[in-house]
Amino acid sequence: MNNQISLKVYNSYSRQKEAFQSITPGHVGMYVCGPTVSGESHLGHARPYITFDVVYRYLQQLGYKVRYVRNITDAGHFEEEGREAEDKISKKAVLEKLEPMELVQKYTNLYHWAMEQFNTLKPSIEPTATGHIVEQIEMIKKIIEAGYAYESNGSVYFDVKKYAVSHDYGKLSGRVIDELLETTRELEGQEEKRDSADFALWKNAAPEHIMRWQSPWGVGFPGWHIECSAMATKYLGAEFDIHGGGMDLLFPHHESEIAQSTICNHTAPVRYWIHNNMITINGRKMGKSYNNVIKLTELFSGDHPELSQAYHPMVVRFFILQSHYRSTLDFSNEALQAAEKGLKRLWDAYEKLQALVAEPGSTGTDAELGDKVKKLLTEFDEYMNDDFGTARVLANMFELVPVINSMKDGIIAVSAISADTLEWMKKQMKVFVEDIFGLKAVNEADNEKLKGVMDLLIAIRKEAKTKKDFVTSDKIRDELARLGISLKDEKGGGMSWAVE
């Protein structure tokens, strides 16, 4: 609990790191913008979910009871405001000859599957937009009553100009309201708005719309910002601690959320806005409009022209953790392959560490080494508390790797560090590697039968080696390698194996 007071997070709203203090002591409310399930998730989507998964895990590690709300946008927003009276989901449903909800279900399932591959924890609540139409309508009503929204031709718009008179519209995204008001766009349907900066709370639905609901303003569907405001308010209250999402949502999505919720609830909704940066490919943001999307299914199977091989979900997770969440992260095969090897090295050492046994009562024969280890371990907490510095923690872990390997190989005696330090290292590594970073073994290896077979093969190979029958010993190792099982001789005559 001591760490709770030293956590600092970068708040996009103030543009600086702030000491984190939850509204309700011991509790944290966190809302993260979830996926629009009108298509498959891609590598770019993986970043926020893994980033905020680590935030979620870390807050819990600090002793907070966290309510983590991550929505599913299944209501389909219009393609481009006012231009096409057609929502994404209904459009694609026609193409694929599926019911809208069937399509939504398909991609929701796929998304859940991918999240499971990444070993992300499930959110506390995963509300859907279609399940909260009533709440959204109620919220819009309140905004109209307050005088900050108006109805126009069956649609409802938020009055940005009026809001800006008394509120700081544009602060989060660094927008200047006058400039926004000047922006003139020749868009169809724009005449419904009093001002081009206004945004839709409710859109009247053209007859071809499949997803449509009855409202006080006629048949239509909710605007694309209101669902988050409505669901966050419902499950986290008028004011809550953390709102997360990608930086590309800063404007207009999150800016609009602030405006809506502020009018409706008479308070700014969010204490800490946290935004992750983009994953780029060849220096360019990954996104549909750039035609450079690598879907998660493709990433895991290697089936994409940009990919020279398949990448395991844990490799991707590790790759993302190796950079700071607020920096752009550039995808390349080289970088992913480096991550793959790095993760293997780290994980191997991690497993070796857990198998080390301390000498009871040992106080450590190498004080310098002991101090170094303790310093590296202490910094885990320090770095995480400094705006979730996962990359720096990993760097420290890699500094521990040679120490661990040397102990395993007997180059350094286990007793070089005290029993207490070793125990702490084992525990601290476990907490960070598994509990906070959410990493797990890449290969699902060991079942009992395979283990039995391997024990047998190892025994035969040992015998052969003793007899200098290297033909047999090499045959065993080489044939296993062909099957994807690596067998390694170790110092002291032992052998270890792993499924690659």
Added chain:
RNA sequence: GGUCCUGUGGCCGAGUGGCUAGGCAGAGCUCUGCAAAAGCUCCCACAGCGGUUCGAAUCCGCUCGGGACCUCCA
């Protein structure tokens, strides 16, 4: 065009006034029947030009390059 971010060694990426980041790749050595793994050592970078400072990759200015948002977007 406006707003903002950014430019680190072969590649990826931390860091941010003085102290080796780290990973991957590469070179050498040790260990080893061979191999793999592992250990040790080397490769010591911060776009360019000025300025501030005892001292700058880190602060300021300019130049050049890259990017994000301003429209759906993680």
